[in-house]
Amino acid sequence: xxxxxxxxxxxxxxxxxxxxxxxxxxxxxxxxxxxxxxxxxxxxxxxxxxxxxxxxxxxxxxxxxxxxxxxxxxxxxxxxxxxxxxxxxxxxxxxxxxxxxxxxxxxxxxxxxxxxxxxxxxxxxxxxxxxxxxxxxxxxxxxxxxxxxxxxxxxxxxxxxxxxxxxxxxxxxxxxxxxxxxxxxxxxxxxxxxxxxxxxxxxxxxxxxxxxxxxxxxxxxxxxxxxxxxxxxxxxxxxxxxxxxxxxxxxxxxxxxxxxxxxxxxxxxxxxxxxxxxxxxxxxxxxxxxxxxxxxxxxxxxxxxxxxxxxxxxxxxxxxxxxxxxxxxxxxxxxxxxxxxxxxxxxxxxxxxxxxxxxxxxxxxxxxxxxxxxxxxxxxxxxxxxxxxxxxxxxxxxxxxxxxxxxxxxxxxxxxxxxxxxxxxxxxxxxxxxxxxxxxxxxxxxxxxxxxxxxxxxxxxxxxxxxxxxxxxxxxxxxxxxxxxxxxxxxxxxxxxxxxxxxxxxx
Numbered sequence: 001x002x003x004x005x006x007x008x009x010x011x012x013x014x015x016x017x018x019x020x021x022x023x024x025x026x027x028x029x030x031x032x033x034x035x036x037x038x039x040x041x042x043x044x045x046x047x048x049x050x051x052x053x054x055x056x057x058x059x060x061x062x063x064x065x066x067x068x069x070x071x072x073x074x075x076x077x078x079x080x081x082x083x084x085x086x087x088x089x090x091x092x093x094x095x096x097x098x099x100x101x102x103x104x105x106x107x108x109x110x111x112x113x114x115x116x117x118x119x120x121x122x123x124x125x126x127x128x129x130x131x132x133x134x135x136x137x138x139x140x141x142x143x144x145x146x147x148x149x150x151x152x153x154x155x156x157x158x159x160x161x162x163x164x165x166x167x168x169x170x171x172x173x174x175x176x177x178x179x180x181x182x183x184x185x186x187x188x189x190x191x192x193x194x195x196x197x198x199x200x201x202x203x204x205x206x207x208x209x210x211x212x213x214x215x216x217x218x219x220x221x222x223x224x225x226x227x228x229x230x231x232x233x234x235x236x237x238x239x240x241x242x243x244x245x246x247x248x249x250x251x252x253x254x255x256x257x258x259x260x261x262x263x264x265x266x267x268x269x270x271x272x273x274x275x276x277x278x279x280x281x282x283x284x285x286x287x288x289x290x291x292x293x294x295x296x297x298x299x300x301x302x303x304x305x306x307x308x309x310x311x312x313x314x315x316x317x318x319x320x321x322x323x324x325x326x327x328x329x330x331x332x333x334x335x336x337x338x339x340x341x342x343x344x345x346x347x348x349x350x351x352x353x354x355x356x357x358x359x360x361x362x363x364x365x366x367x368x369x370x371x372x373x374x375x376x377x378x379x380x381x382x383x384x385x386x387x388x389x390x391x392x393x394x395x396x397x398x399x400x401x402x403x404x405x406x407x408x409x410x411x412x413x414x415x416x417x418x419x420x421x422x423x424x425x426x427x428x429x430x431x432x433x434x435x436x437x438x439x440x441x442x443x444x445x446x447x448x449x450x451x452x453x454x455x456x457x458x459x460x461x462x463x464x465x466x467x468x469x470x471x472x473x474x475x476x477x478x479x480x481x482x483x484x485x486x487x488x489x490x491x492x493x494x495x496x497x498x499x500x501x502x503x504x505x506x507x
Contacts, residue, residue, distance in 0.1 A: 031075060031385040033057075033066035039222065041068030049482050050216060051369035051398040054078070058399055064383050070221030072098075073391045075382075078399040080406065083430045083437070085382055086374065086395055091438035096375040098392050100220045102213040105237040106244075111295035113443065114213075114303075114372060121286045125296070129443035132274050133300070139447055141268050142182045143345060149177045149187075150454060154342065154462055157496050158505040164468040167316060167492045171309035171455065172203050178451060179304030183297060184251055185270035196250040197243070205247075206302050207487075208240045214368075214483035248294040252276075272297055303444055307367045308451040310487045311434075314365040315357055315456050317492050318413040320465060321473040325415060329353055330499070333461040339500055343457040345450055354457045356415035358449075362425060362434035364413060367485045369398035371436050397433045406431050425449065462504075463496040 034057065036042050046069075047053045054076050058065055063079030077086050086094050096118035097103065103115030113129060116122040132138070153174040157165075176199070177187040197205070217233045219226030229235055255272050269277075275296055279288040319326045332353045337343055348355065374393040381387065402410040407417065423429045426445070427437035435445035442448070459465075467476065479489040498505060 028386040028388065029384070031064045031066040031383075031387075032061045034061065036068040039070070041070050041072075041221070043069055043216070043218075043221065046216060049480065051396055051482070051486075054370070054394070054396050055399045055402070058396065064385060066385075069216070069392070070218070071223070072221045073388065074394060075376075075387055075391050076394045076396055078396045079403065080400060080430045082383075083395050083397070083400060083433060086393055087427075087430070087433070087437040087440075090380060090382065091440075093377050093380050094374040094393050095439045096377050097440075098220075098373050098375045100373075101217050101226070101234050101237060102215075105234060106209060106213060106241050107298070108291040108295040111289075111292045112299045113296060114299060117375075118377065118439075124284060124286050124288075125292075126439070126443060128275075128278060128296075132278065133271050133296075134444050134447060136446075138274075139450070145181045146178050146345070146451065146454065149174050149181070150458060151342070152177070153455070154458060155505055157459075157463060158498055161463075161497055162495060164493050164495055167494050168309055168313045168487070169491075171312050172206075172305060173199070174455065175305045175308045175451060176203065176206075176301075179301055181270070183271040183300045183304070185255075185272065197247050201243075202247070203305075205240055205243050206305050208236065209244070209298075209302050210306050210485045211481075211483035212237050212240065214485070244298055245294065248297055251297065252290065252293065271300055300444070303442070304447065304451075306485050306487075307448050308455065310367055310485050311358070311361055311365070311452050312455050312459070313488060313492050315361040316459065316465060316494065317476060317478065317488065318361060318364070319357070319460075320467055320494070321476055321478075322413055323473070325357070325413070326460070326465070329357060329460050333457065337461060340504070342504065343454065343461050345454050348450075348453045348457065351457060352419060353415065354460065355453065356418035358453055358456060359418045359423070359425060359432060360413060360415040363401040363407070363432055364411075365480070365486065366397050366401060366434045368434075368436070369482075369486050370394045370396050371433070372440070372484070374440065395433075400431060400433070403431075462498065462500050464499050466495050466497075468493055468495050 034042050034045060037044060045053060045057060045067075054065075055078070057067075058076065058078040063077065063082050065076045065078070067074045067076065077083055097110075097115050099110070099117075100115070103110045107115045110116050111121075113122070113125045116125060153170060156173075157170060180187040212233060215231075215233055218230050219228075219234065226234075251272060255276060259276065272293070275288070275293045278284065279290070279293055281288075319329070332351060333343065336350050337347060343351070371394070374395075376387050376389055376391040376393060379386070379389045387393075400406070404410050423432050425432055425434050427433065427435060427441045430437065435442040435448070467473065476492075477488075477490045480486045481489045
């Protein structure tokens with residue numbers, strides 16, 4: 001076949017395939033949504049806070065909405081019914097994850113629990129989390145760590161009494177210390193000559209990791225421009241990944257050296273020990289390689305540090321704007337705990353108002369306002385609409401938390417709405433899903449909840465809180481920044497004054 005005829009055949013074939021694709025699309029009954037632009041789709045409608053942009057669009061197009069992000073079809077669920085459909089009724093079909101640059105470059109090519117696609121590897125990872133890493137018995141064995149680090153936090157806060165301070169710095173430190181001791185066997189917040197990374201640098205690495213795993217990366221959505229890295233995100237992903245890898249290699253080398261020496265001690269196994277044991281298990285369906293151990297370790301460190309610090313900072317921010325709620329919380333603490341001891345984890349069930357404050361904070365300020373994206377594994381129908389295979393699925397829990405049909409005065413911070421209600425955060429009440437639900441629910445939610453509840457209860461019990469100088473509650477900036485988590489845009493600066501007998505702060 002000569003070249004002109006071959007060219008005509010190729011063009012005709014391509015034209016036929018494109019025409020068939022267009023005709024097929026026209027037959028689909030897609031959910032309502034804005035008309036996409038060529039190339040960019042609906043990206044022009046998405047601002048710096050995507051969950052808010054999608055919230056406003058859902059007010060026009062409804063609780064099930066279809067958009068295009070570049071060439072990627074996206075469906076957004078923004079109601080309890082849609083959340084239940086995607087995360088429970090049809091959970092299996094939506095149990096995978098989209099392929100993103102973040103998953104590739106920051107999690108050892110999708111080797112962690114968050115970004116790994118649905119399949120044998122992920123199912124095994126989830127089983128390891130539930131049965132080994134986050135079992136009730138193992139978390140109970142680490143309770144002394146959480147208690148010791150909470151005492152350290154309270155002593156450090158007392159030393160800063162009467163002075164303006166960045167609250168999140170203290171919260172991040174205690175979270176990092178707790179998770180470091182549980183995962184790595186020691187804390188890395190005390191800088192020494194042997195430190196592989198400074199505490200401040202490590203916190204910056206975690207902040208960067210969360211930001212980059214939540215950004216809208218143009219290269220993921222318009223693949224043929226991906227090589228240009230127009231926003232510079234991929235470059236930043238590679239940099240932070242190298243930093244984490246250097247640190248994690250050091251951690252694994254330390255653990256491996258100790259294991260080779262056959263060091264026997266009385267300490268409880270940390271989570272890296274557990275992962276290394278699993279990596280040597282010949283009965284695993286999929287072998288756990290070294291890069292997988294590093295990916296899981298990074299997941300544990302980042303997830304355990306960021307979410308609790310962000311949530312407690314938002315809680316204190318809201319309470320500073322509502323002094324009457326703060327008074328009610330301290331009255332409950334004084335009544336149940338008294339003024340002569342600190343709050344223990346076992347006290348939390350007897351503190352319904354503090355628990356209500358945590359839930360209300362998670363409603364208004366969910367750590368992951370759109371949960372982590374899911375991916376349709378097969379063609380299906382939802383609410384009578386066609387959802388093609390390969391569609392990215394977002395569940396906007398930020399919108400659900402502001403649904404006036406579910407919540408009276410939804411933008412108001414009002415913990416009392418949870419008093420006497422059985423709504424929980426364990427993934428079964430779809431109006432409140434801070435940790436997600438279904439197969440892809442955060443496996444470490446029980447640990448995160450313990451740290452959040454205990455931290456907030458002790459901060460409220462042990463200190464009086466106020467804004468610095470002559471700053472008024474109405475002056476407090478409540479803007480946020482978007483990433484895999486949604487922290488305050490401007491870190492909270494507060495002044496703490498002890499409210500318990502001084503002797504307690506020296507324990």
